[in-house]
Amino acid sequence: xxAEVTALSAPQTRTRPGVNWRKAGSWLWSGxxxxxxxxxxxxxxxxxxxxxxxxANPVVExxxxxxxxITNFTDVLANPNVHLALANSLLVCAGGTAVAVLIGLTxxxxxxxxxxPWKGLIAATSMLPLFVPPLVAGVAWAxxxxxxxxxxxxxxxxxxxxxxxxxxxxxxxxxxxxxxxxPYIYMFxxxxxxxxxxxLEEAAEISGAGSLRxxxxxxxxxxxxxxxxxxxxxxxxxxxxxxIPAVLGTPGNIPVLTTYIFKLTAWSPPLxxxxxxxxxxxxxxxxxxxxxxxWLLSGRSYTTVAGKAFRPRSLRLGPWRFLTLGLALxxxxxxxxLPTLALVVAAFRKFLFIRDLPALFDGRQYGLQHFERLxxxxxxxxxxxxxxxxxxxxxxxxxxxxxxxGYTIHRTTVVGRRALDIISTLPVAIPGLVIGVAYxxxxxxxPGGLYGTIWILxxxxxxxxxxxxxxxxxxxxxxxxxxxxxxxxxxxxxLLGTLRSIVLPLARPGVIAAMTLLFIxxxxxxxxxxxxxxxxxxxxxxxxxDYYEGGNLGITAAFSLVQTVxxxxxxxxxxxASRSAAAPADVGIGRAG
Amino acid sequence: MAPLGMFRHLAKAAVAFxxxxxxxxxxxxxxxxxxxxxxxIEAARKEGRMVFYTAxxxxxxxxxxxxxxxxxxxxxxxMVRASGGQLITRIKTEAAAGKLIADVxxxxxxxxxxxxxxxxxxxxxxxxxxxxPDSHPSxxxxxxxxxxxxxxxxxxxxxxxxxxxxxxxKPEYGNAQIGQVIAPSGGTxxxxxxxxxQVLGEDYWQKQAATKPRLxxxxxxxxxxxxxxxxxxxxxxxxxxxxxxxxxxPIGIVFPxxxxxxxxxxxxxxxxxxxxxxxxxxxxxxxxxxGQAFMIKQFGNLTSxxxxxxxxEGFDPKVAKVWLPEFSQYExxxxxxxxxxxxxxxxxx
Numbered sequence: 001x002x003a004e005v006t007a008l009s010a011p012q013t014r015t016r017p018g019v020n021w022r023k024a025g026s027w028l029w030s031g032x033x034x035x036x037x038x039x040x041x042x043x044x045x046x047x048x049x050x051x052x053x054x055x056a057n058p059v060v061e062x063x064x065x066x067x068x069x070i071t072n073f074t075d076v077l078a079n080p081n082v083h084l085a086l087a088n089s090l091l092v093c094a095g096g097t098a099v100a101v102l103i104g105l106t107x108x109x110x111x112x113x114x115x116x117p118w119k120g121l122i123a124a125t126s127m128l129p130l131f132v133p134p135l136v137a138g139v140a141w142a143x144x145x146x147x148x149x150x151x152x153x154x155x156x157x158x159x160x161x162x163x164x165x166x167x168x169x170x171x172x173x174x175x176x177x178x179x180x181x182x183p184y185i186y187m188f189x190x191x192x193x194x195x196x197x198x199x200l201e202e203a204a205e206i207s208g209a210g211s212l213r214x215x216x217x218x219x220x221x222x223x224x225x226x227x228x229x230x231x232x233x234x235x236x237x238x239x240x241x242x243x244i245p246a247v248l249g250t251p252g253n254i255p256v257l258t259t260y261i262f263k264l265t266a267w268s269p270p271l272x273x274x275x276x277x278x279x280x281x282x283x284x285x286x287x288x289x290x291x292x293x294x295w296l297l298s299g300r301s302y303t304t305v306a307g308k309a310f311r312p313r314s315l316r317l318g319p320w321r322f323l324t325l326g327l328a329l330x331x332x333x334x335x336x337x338l339p340t341l342a343l344v345v346a347a348f349r350k351f352l353f354i355r356d357l358p359a360l361f362d363g364r365q366y367g368l369q370h371f372e373r374l375x376x377x378x379x380x381x382x383x384x385x386x387x388x389x390x391x392x393x394x395x396x397x398x399x400x401x402x403x404x405x406g407y408t409i410h411r412t413t414v415v416g417r418r419a420l421d422i423i424s425t426l427p428v429a430i431p432g433l434v435i436g437v438a439y440x441x442x443x444x445x446x447p448g449g450l451y452g453t454i455w456i457l458x459x460x461x462x463x464x465x466x467x468x469x470x471x472x473x474x475x476x477x478x479x480x481x482x483x484x485x486x487x488x489x490x491x492x493x494x495l496l497g498t499l500r501s502i503v504l505p506l507a508r509p510g511v512i513a514a515m516t517l518l519f520i521x522x523x524x525x526x527x528x529x530x531x532x533x534x535x536x537x538x539x540x541x542x543x544x545x546d547y548y549e550g551g552n553l554g555i556t557a558a559f560s561l562v563q564t565v566x567x568x569x570x571x572x573x574x575x576x577a578s579r580s581a582a583a584p585a586d587v588g589i590g591r592a593g
Numbered sequence: 594m595a596p597l598g599m600f601r602h603l604a605k606a607a608v609a610f611x612x613x614x615x616x617x618x619x620x621x622x623x624x625x626x627x628x629x630x631x632x633x634i635e636a637a638r639k640e641g642r643m644v645f646y647t648a649x650x651x652x653x654x655x656x657x658x659x660x661x662x663x664x665x666x667x668x669x670x671x672m673v674r675a676s677g678g679q680l681i682t683r684i685k686t687e688a689a690a691g692k693l694i695a696d697v698x699x700x701x702x703x704x705x706x707x708x709x710x711x712x713x714x715x716x717x718x719x720x721x722x723x724x725x726p727d728s729h730p731s732x733x734x735x736x737x738x739x740x741x742x743x744x745x746x747x748x749x750x751x752x753x754x755x756x757x758x759x760x761x762x763k764p765e766y767g768n769a770q771i772g773q774v775i776a777p778s779g780g781t782x783x784x785x786x787x788x789x790x791q792v793l794g795e796d797y798w799q800k801q802a803a804t805k806p807r808l809x810x811x812x813x814x815x816x817x818x819x820x821x822x823x824x825x826x827x828x829x830x831x832x833x834x835x836x837x838x839x840x841x842x843p844i845g846i847v848f849p850x851x852x853x854x855x856x857x858x859x860x861x862x863x864x865x866x867x868x869x870x871x872x873x874x875x876x877x878x879x880x881x882x883x884g885q886a887f888m889i890k891q892f893g894n895l896t897s898x899x900x901x902x903x904x905x906e907g908f909d910p911k912v913a914k915v916w917l918p919e920f921s922q923y924e925x926x927x928x929x930x931x932x933x934x935x936x937x938x939x940x941x942x
Contacts, residue, residue: 270682
């Protein structure tokens, strides 16, 4: 492979004999990546489309006798219930994204650009909701704020207040979505703010602009790609989430597209063709958003990491820093402390019937029974081991593939890179429940015994989260000025050498962040696991859903706590490892440049 | 309206069940249980494992497996659990690709299982003759589980509970106090809704829907909501609420006198089973008096055995008549009636 990779190096800067050789290598490289994407993305999506255009199961019916028709689409488009679910989805996700941007951007600015105390704690808090699977978030908030029996409402009743919170509502879902998807915005914008040269802000201030004006007219516009990427990603990820609307929207009779699709797959008999047609509708919405983002960003330069040294700037807030700290603590309380307490109560309490406040503190009602039952089930430990294994495989292989794709798309001029970009973005638009069936249909017949192994799950996760990983990586890549690579090429380094000594060290925090993100997403992923797991490859998300569907909130909460603690520990370890790995690289980026 | 012939059939089935339940003495028979010939047990020992596909609940099935393993510790049972529709899709796809992993398939929907009867091998438990013929639609398919519907309520919050199915139409139980599982959720709920229309009256759904019940996708989350007090009354599967009540949850249970709609599950062994002997031994045990008695006592199941080994706690066959749908009607009426139900209850489909 090194031959063809070397052939890609600096195609515009060096003209030597062997140009044809390089051209062939470039074709081979694109061809290989396209083949991988064809297997991971195109083939399953084609199977899905086929499913939407027929009423057949492609594996059961084979390729003969297909009666292609657009009836499913016309039925779906004419169905007022689909219109309602679509409208609800767009409303919930737009509202949720707005809340997420407000929270995520505020905290990334507070952490990176102000002298607020306890910034480490705030940074960690800003990321914590990402560890929580949506189903767990939904369950925790149902326990906290259901209109009749929510703990917050029980407290308010005890205090004699007549006002009640109703999380089984559109507003409730929007706020919960916003809180749990703010980390997407935080991740993108904090890294962009950190990597931004403050000279531009200083110039603005020297020209007489105040702090707020500088923030609004210089800082935020400069990190616009990060804000837009984070916004788009959080919006489309919310569109595909099942857990939160399933728990909070169902009692309030607020259907969204994912809960509608889940119903179609769970009914007896299931209506997969209709589910596939609804998914195509979701793909169209998402496709339009991706196009919008690219159109907005096209033709502009957002390069802010160049070969010049700088120091990150910190705004002195004076007494206002306690306000920002207070906001962060409030966020910590609402997003982390309260839901965790709710899960703790549910996990240790025999039954979640709490008549009044004194009943909540009745010690006789608490015990370890749910944990004992959980660990008496051999599937629990097996699912934990399987989940860790599949998460690791997905993070490593998916991270490498995403880097290869991201670099090829954004930093080379090889043929087919536009096609690579479009194809690798497609999976973001398809909800996991439906793509899960598509993967099953597409891959079950493959020779080599892939089905029934942990690898089929890992492949599905890699394919499904390719857009998220590439987006996370490309933001950091877009910010690395090409002059740094050009300098390396001029000094005689090949592509691999440049990658190793320039690009990787500069992008390392982004690569590690992307791999960590992929690990978390893989561990939480439910939809595509549902159809691909077998008795030997049970994963935590599936077992959690089993417990939830089994109607035992206590054991569901106990398992949620186990999962959350496990994820927290692993991510902290990964964070520590990446910090020590990234430290020398940080020096190399802006300060020593 | 149902034709007269169908009612005769229904009445016959109901009588058969009532007689069967009435004949129960509450004590298991004394004779040595028969789980199959020694060669089968030896062959199962050699296989040592089997894969069990189920639409039941994880926790419950883990307990069943543990009880089976007390008797036969040498067979490791590996479980794959999915909801009804998802399980069917998986089975059909795996079978078509020649990769059906299951050794035993357990599903709540007899109709969907019958559609796949060609996939299954001939199998009958040693006590096949003890089972009600109407409880299984094919000689290859057997009712490992039989579940019945009751009215459950939160006894810490409801002081004047409903006593009959008709009580659930009373305005005093309105304003979202009642929770209902949606009719399209699967075969078990379809059985209950069919009972409501055929036995309680053509206009029962309209009257009941007028109380504005809160709708739930399946029985288990509804039972949880009942315990928490989110809703206070719910038609519920006895086995779901029984175990919660047994563990101390604030739940009261009523066996309505108009009838207990029951849904026998459908269990079969695929022709492709890699561990057919272990599969047979597992089903033989589940379908035996010992297995059925365990599930009745532990989970509040009913049984499709002509002579139940024991009765579920609180169940008095003199008061509560068991109602089993006539199978051809169960199949024929389903789509149109479920559509009617969705419209009447304002369930968006």
